[in-house]
Amino acid sequence: MKTLIATVLFLTTLFIQLQAQNIEEWIDSKKPLLFEKLYVHVDRELYAPGDIIWMKAYQVNGITHQLNSNFRNIFIQLVAEDGHIVKDLMLFSIQGQANGEFKTDTLADGIYTIRAFTRYLKNYGEEAFFHKKIRISKSLGSLDMTGNSQSDNSKIDVAFLPEGGSMVLNAVNTVAFKAIDQKGKGIYVSGRILDDLGDTIVSFSSSYLGMGKFLLMPVDNRTYYAAIDRYPEMKIPLPKAIENGICLNYKMEEKSLMFEISTNMNQGNYPEFYFVATHKGGFLFYKAIKMSDFVQAISIDKNLFPGGISKITLLDTALNPIAERLIFVDDNKGGLLNISLNQKEFKPRKKVEMVVDALLEPGDSVASTMSVSVVNKNYFSTGENNQNIKSYLLLDSELKGAIESPASYFVDDQLHTSAEKLDLLMLVHGWRTYLWDDIEKKPIASLDDWNDAGIEISGTVKKLLWNAPLADASVFLDYAFRNFRIGETTSSQAGRFHFSHIYFVDNLRVMINARTKSGTSNAEIILDPLPKKDSIVSAVNLNKACFDIDLNLDFMRDSYNKLSKELEYDPETGGILLQSIDIVQDKKKSIIRSAGAYAWADKTLTITRIDYSFLTVLDYLRSKVTTLTDYGDVVMIKNRPVTFMVDGLESQYSFREIRTIKMNEIETIDILNPGFRKGYAIGTLGTVDESGLIAIYRKPNPDIMQSEQYVKGRIMPDLKGFPQPKMFYSPEYTLENIEAPKPDYRPTLFWDPDVEFVDGKASLGFFTSDVPSEYVVFLEAITKNGKICYGTTSFTVNKK
Known part of the structure; x- marks a missing residue:
């Protein structure tokens, strides 16, 4: 008898050891995941044709x-409703940051998706890409609401989802539900849960964006269904309760x-199991549990x-x-940015001054x-x-499918706390849709493939x-x-050559030369x-990724007023037109100069074929402007630095890139000596600019140059580089121009993708416009330790 007892004890001990060994092996088998996320800050949601969509991309480690x-390289596309890509950008990300813009002047009215990805993210499919819907709408009248269709609530869908995955007999189950309309957006519903005898067991109603929950204890030999108020034809069966299972109920405390773990109270045996916590596919901890009753509570430190x-x-x-279930743990530290404004109410064309403090832990700082x-x-739906x-890094990028108003989950309102919304x-949304489950199953691509x-x-x-490859040729770029x-x-045996990791902006002409092993150009x-x-x-797939956005009456009104005021203004005279004018006679082609940049030039140079002999535009300018000095990295006139304009826009070209503009491409060059007046308009003299200005205006179709004729062993292709981000125009009002008639x-009053912090503080300023409204400020950044910084505030612009 003692031998039998000893054997049983030995086998029991061995079984427990094997269990522990198995769970440890299971944990060890969890491979470390490597993933990245891409988020794009877009200035707003609603645009009129001609507006610019301003963007900044943040490329971050998916775990930290x-x-x-x-x-x-970051790829950003603007995709129409039918899936056609109407615009695309390839941005160069430096330490996880890049910025760019889309122009909308040629785009039709409609809903567009901003779709962004990297070569690495393509390994994981559309779910891993960034998506955001924007809308472009041309106002035809102050009450034009074309395309803003209302949802049809005659057909809805309601899903019931037991917490933990299954309903369990003779146990208290939490059952969540969500009601959606035909567009997939949440809709309020109420109803009752009845059993197969027709008895009402519990009533329910949705509490936020069509979601809600209720408690239900299924009993033996009964089935259950939901009856939805105002939809008498809807009888929705609830999932069948299982006899042997575990209910997993969760509640967050301070x-x-x-x-709370519960099982069928009519079962005599209580299960053993492991309580396992993971985060983004990575193991956190586990706890072995042997239930001693049909209900057992587990308390775990939030930290x-x-x-x-x-x-x-x-x-x-x-x-x-x-x-299984997902939980959301908020650190309750807010957005880590504190915003101070010089005041909360402003008149038109007045300066707003803002100071931002980063509320970070010691040793951390805003890395970006x-x-x-x-x-x-009004330019948000x-x-x-x-x-x-x-909301994107913590919700959209973690859960598959579209989330309605994700930013709202982090805001307490009068009826719900943020924690209640997130739970x-x-x-509901997190039920079996955790993106990291899919990532665990994907093979990790080689790092070389991402570079x-x-x-x-x-x-x-x-x-x-000869139609034969030239091996071992020297190729020069x-x-x-x-x-x-x-x-x-050097070319391969098949004559192949390859240059990679080349960086330049805009368009650039390069020269590629090939030489044989003997040094000839054959x-x-x-x-x-x-x-x-x-x-x-x-x-x-785009529609699954994010919801469409609707127009609103305030946007339509503001857009109509903006268009009307701008059409009334005559930029040539600086006056206000009394009525609209139809142009019925063609004009001769003329150079469009930068309106308001300068009133006149000190010298205008017209380029002829004789001038094509100059190697660079700066060589030409040195011969024509005796006071000009070229120091390589700076150009000066009369010992004052010079800025450049190209085609009427303030140039973001470097001096290296200015030198690559060929003489046959240029039509005229305006020279403005230091001390010219900038921002000139009728009614104002503008401001004095102590630097000089060289404004280059190019031809639409450059002439053919003799130097472009064929040379053996050489080609000179024009290559398209990375786009140079444009500068956001933000006017500065002074006593001289504050009453200027131009509307x-x-x-968007202000956009800056690159505001820097100094000693944990950032300061910036901008001027209000002529439009009375409420204006919203959005600040976004990432710290050195990966903390997400987000801040928002608002102010009001009143009438004069």
Whole structure:
């Protein structure tokens, strides 16, 4: 008998040891995940044709949210409702940041999706891409609301989702639900849960965006269904309750997380299982549990969980999941940015001064520059931004499918706390839709496959007049018309050559030379065609990623007033037109100069074919302007620095890039000596600019140059580089120009993607416009330790 007892004890001990060993092996088998996220700060949601969409991209580590400390290409597309890509950008990300813009002047009215991704994210499909809907609408009248269709609530759908995954007999179950309309947006419903005998068990009603929850204890031999008020035809069966299962109920308290585990109270045996917590696919901790009653409570310190979404899984002793749910733990530290304004109410054309303090832990700092947008609140579909950096990185990028108004989950309102909203979302939207579950199943791509920073140039070198590859040829890549080498390589046995990781902005002419092993130029260079870009993507997938946005009456009114005022203003005279004018006679082509930049030039140079002999435009200017000095990295007139304009726009070209503009491309050049008046308009003399200005105006169709004729062993292609981000125009009003008649109807008062912090503080200023309204400020940044910084405030512009 003693031997039998000893054997039983030994086997029991061995079984427990094997269980512990199995769970440890299961934990060890969890591979560390490598993932990145891409978020784009967009200045607003609603645009009129001609507006600019301003954007800043943040590329972060998917686990830590720290900015990626590398160089990468970021692809941003603007996609129409039918899936056609109407605009695209390739931005160069430096240490996780890049910014750019889309012009809307050629776009039709409609809803568009901003779609952003990296080469790495393409490994994980559309769900891993960034998506945001914007809308472009041309106002035809003050009450024009075309396209703002109302939802049809005659057909709705209601889903019932037991907490933990299954309903369990003879146990208290929390059942969540969500009601949606035909567009997939939440809608209020109420109703009753009845059993198969027709008895009402419990009533329910949705509490936030169509979501709600109720308690239900299913009993033996009964089935249950939901009857929805005002929809008598709807009888929705509830999931069948299982006899052997575990209910997992969760509640967050101030310092701890409470989990109530319950099972069928009519079962005599109580299960053993493992309570496992994971975060973004990474293991946090586990706890072995042996229930001694049909209900057991577990309290866990809140500090054991990182901020954001974590997953709780109950595993049986064979490591099979028996219950699972997502939880959201907020660190309650807010957006970490404190905003101070010099006042809360302003008159038109008055200066707003803002100071931002970063409320960070010791040793942390804002690693990135901060992006700032200040926008008329009427240019958002609901009067507020539906998405921000915090809601995207913590919700949209973690859960599959579209989330309605994700930013609202982090705001307490009169009826719900942020924690209550987030828990409803975890119960409903997070049910079996955790993105990290899919990432765990994906093979991790080689790091070499992600290193696509810069532009690639490739091609083949052939023997001159032979259709045969030229092996071991020396291939040189240089800037055209300048003694500067970008790189050199040697062709393969198949004559192939390849240059990678090349960075330049805008368009650039390069020179590629090939030399045989003997040093001759008896070679022919054939460049590979550019990779074919996608022209269309799945509209269905885009609609699954985020919700459409609606117009609102305030936007339509403001857009109409803006258009009317701008049409009344005559930029040629600076006056106000009494009525609209139809142009019926064609005008001769003329150069469009920068309106308001300057009134006249001290000298205008017209380029002729004789001038094509100059190697660079600066060589030409030195021969024509005796007071001009070229120091290589700076150009001066009369010992004052010079700025450049190209085609009427303030140039973001470097002096290196100015030198690459060929003489045959230029029509005229305006020279303005230091001390010219800038911002000149009727009614104001503008301001004195102590620097000089050189304004270059190019031809629409450059002439053919003799130097472009064929040279064996050489080609001189024009390459498209990375776009140079444009500067946001923000006027400065002074006593001289504050009464200028030109209307100022800017919806975005201020945009700066690169505001820097100094000693934890950032200061900035801008001027209000002529439009009385409430304006909303949005600030976004990432700290060195990966903390998400977000701040918002508002102010009012009143009438004069």
